[in-house]
Amino acid sequence: MRLFAATLALAPIFLAPIFLAPIFLAPIFLATAGVAAAQAPLVPAGLNVFFSPAGQPFRAKSSDPYPKDAWFTQADRDKDGKISHEEFLIDSMAFFILLDQNKDTVINSPENTRYETQVAPEITRVDPRIRQPKVFVRKSDPTMDIDRGAAQNRYVKTVQGASQYSLIDEPQPVRAADSNLDFKVSDVEWVAASEQRFSILDANGDGGIALEELTKTPAQVAAEAPHDGKPNKNKKKRIYRGDDRSAE
Ligand SMILES: [Ca+2]
Ligand SMILES: [Ca+2]
Numbered sequence: 001m002r003l004f005a006a007t008l009a010l011a012p013i014f015l016a017p018i019f020l021a022p023i024f025l026a027p028i029f030l031a032t033a034g035v036a037a038a039q040a041p042l043v044p045a046g047l048n049v050f051f052s053p054a055g056q057p058f059r060a061k062s063s064d065p066y067p068k069d070a071w072f073t074q075a076d077r078d079k080d081g082k083i084s085h086e087e088f089l090i091d092s093m094a095f096f097i098l099l100d101q102n103k104d105t106v107i108n109s110p111e112n113t114r115y116e117t118q119v120a121p122e123i124t125r126v127d128p129r130i131r132q133p134k135v136f137v138r139k140s141d142p143t144m145d146i147d148r149g150a151a152q153n154r155y156v157k158t159v160q161g162a163s164q165y166s167l168i169d170e171p172q173p174v175r176a177a178d179s180n181l182d183f184k185v186s187d188v189e190w191v192a193a194s195e196q197r198f199s200i201l202d203a204n205g206d207g208g209i210a211l212e213e214l215t216k217t218p219a220q221v222a223a224e225a226p227h228d229g230k231p232n233k234n235k236k237k238r239i240y241r242g243d244d245r246s247a248e
């Protein structure tokens, strides 16, 4: 009850038009991107994408700063250079309210589908710019009860969905909040998920998140990687793995 009451108390803040503006622009962006793009890549070339911890997409030209900064600026409402716990929850709940189209304080299946297809279609695609983990083929281990050699690759963790653009490894942030697995995300579940996300991001546990405290998303790493397309003759190809053989 307390969480719900807190949500209601914050409601007027969520309605501030300036605060909501970037999210309202998303459908416009998608409309201008063109209906014909339905089967084509939904992330036009040259656009960098960032997903807030709540799963809100931010998009920017590659010539502009990586849009993590845009989220930070939005969430840091008092502009003190840190996203406080309260600011983090407000930002997260603002996005919840936008996803909750029928305003019943629950994100239901159609509302989740709208998220996946219209608000954040990037999560259904694999971004070719992002480097995926190497897959190793190992000989089967005779000490294991079951021969897992052939099936082992199924367990290699790939970077999928929203994780490609997120600070937290959650391929589908809305579904991830559905802790009782009833295909609905209540406001209470959303607040609980937001609390967990804050704990993860507040690395030094001081109750606030500074921009420097944030890691780089896989998309950001890809965007900041040396210019691709041309082989770099001056640089030896290095493969990072446990048994680094770059010295061989
Ligand atoms: Ca702040
Ligand atoms: Ca709803």
Ligand SMILES: [Ca+2]
Residues within 6 Å of the ligand: 177, 178, 179, 180, 181, 182, 183, 184, 185, 186, 189
């Ligand atoms: Ca649920």
